[in-house]
Amino acid sequence: DVKVTQSSRYLVKRTGEKVFLECVQDMDHENMFWYRQDPGLGLRLIYFSYDVKMKEKGDIPEGYSVSREKKERFSLILESASTNQTSMYLCASSRTGFGDGYTFGSGTRLTVV
Amino acid sequence: QQQVKQSPQSLIVQKGGISIINCAYENTAFDYFPWYQQFPGKGPALLIAIRPDVSEKKEGRFTISFNKSAKQFSLHIMDSQPGDSATYFCAASSDRGSTLGRLYFGRGTQLTVWP
Numbered sequence: 587d588v589k590v591t592q593s594s595r596y597l598v599k600r601t602g603e604k605v606f607l608e609c610v611q612d613m614d615h616e617n618m619f620w621y622r623q624d625p626g627l628g629l630r631l632i633y634f635s636y637d638v639k640m641k642e643k644g645d646i647p648e649g650y651s652v653s654r655e656k657k658e659r660f661s662l663i664l665e666s667a668s669t670n671q672t673s674m675y676l677c678a679s680s681r682t683g684f685g686d687g688y689t690f691g692s693g694t695r696l697t698v699v
Numbered sequence: 700q701q702q703v704k705q706s707p708q709s710l711i712v713q714k715g716g717i718s719i720i721n722c723a724y725e726n727t728a729f730d731y732f733p734w735y736q737q738f739p740g741k742g743p744a745l746l747i748a749i750r751p752d753v754s755e756k757k758e759g760r761f762t763i764s765f766n767k768s769a770k771q772f773s774l775h776i777m778d779s780q781p782g783d784s785a786t787y788f789c790a791a792s793s794d795r796g797s798t799l800g801r802l803y804f805g806r807g808t809q810l811t812v813w814p
Contacts, residue, residue, distance in 0.1 A: 628806035676742050687733045690742030
């Protein structure tokens with residue numbers, strides 16, 4: 587089975603801290619995505635990447651950055667965490683050209699206090 | 700602008716009943732329409748998907764109905780069970796263009812099935 591692993595299930599960080607969320611997939615997928623999930627707002631795309639060292643902004647990139655140094659790893663960075671970034675963060679991966687959807691990780695619930 | 704609109708936001712169904720969730724889209728380039736199921740504390744998981752060359756796809760108690768001319772698709776859960784209680788997301792994507800394979804999600808439907 588394809589596995590997408592997010593390094594932390596729960597995180598509590600202080601306002602202003604730099605936060606790293608890590609995601610690793612083990613099936614050689616080209617594409618990786620970061621979403622945040624909030625009640626009533628569904629899944630909102632933050633950033634995505636179609637290749638190593640390549641990144642594209644999603645719908646809500648403000649306050650975030652990403653890094654993809656290796657094909658299997660995609661990191662989401664909160665440069666200076668704020669309370670409005672308290673959310674569930676979901677990582678996903680997919681294959682190019684197959685149109686067969688995403689595989690999601692289990693999510694990281696981030697609380698910024 | 701929301702690419703995929705989903706309704707209802709929440710749904711309560713009695714055990715054994717039929718659950719119906721509807722989605723609509725505008726972009727005629729979309730050619731892949733999956734549904735995801737998410738249980739509390741888990742990431743969404745692919746449940747069933749359809750392409751526009753067929754009008755219906757069935758897998759067990761789950762059926763997607765697709766209306767290309769109306770640009771609508773829906774998920775039907777027959778004989779709904781308490782174990783089906785989850786959040787359901789519809790989505791759409793296109794294999795064409797620069798955003799190859801990007802899924803556009805609806806906002807989700809929280810389904811509760813009462814025993």
